Amino acid sequence: FPVRGEKYARLREPILPWNELLRGIAERNGATYLDVHAQLLDEEGFVKPEFTSDGLHLSAKGYAVWAG
Numbered sequence: 001f002p003v004r005g006e007k008y009a010r011l012r013e014p015i016l017p018w019n020e021l022l023r024g025i026a027e028r029n030g031a032t033y034l035d036v037h038a039q040l041l042d043e044e045g046f047v048k049p050e051f052t053s054d055g056l057h058l059s060a061k062g063y064a065v066w067a068g
Contacts (some may be wrong), residue, residue: 012045015049016037019037023035033059034066034068036066040062040065041063047062050062051065
């Protein structure tokens with residue numbers, strides 16, 4: 001999941017290479033990797049308001065994105 005909140009914004013970029021590593025591991029092992037970053041984040045890298053009720057926890061709409 002994307003890092004949420006201003007306090008942790010500096011962690012967003014370092015996490016992306018790890019996600020790509022996980023994508024490769026999933027592909028090699030026949031698992032599905034779901035990239036929710038592209039769908040949940042706005043242009044500035046924050047979770048879009050429609051997908052969270054408090055800026056941290058997903059709303060029903062956010063969980064629907066996660067469910068695919």
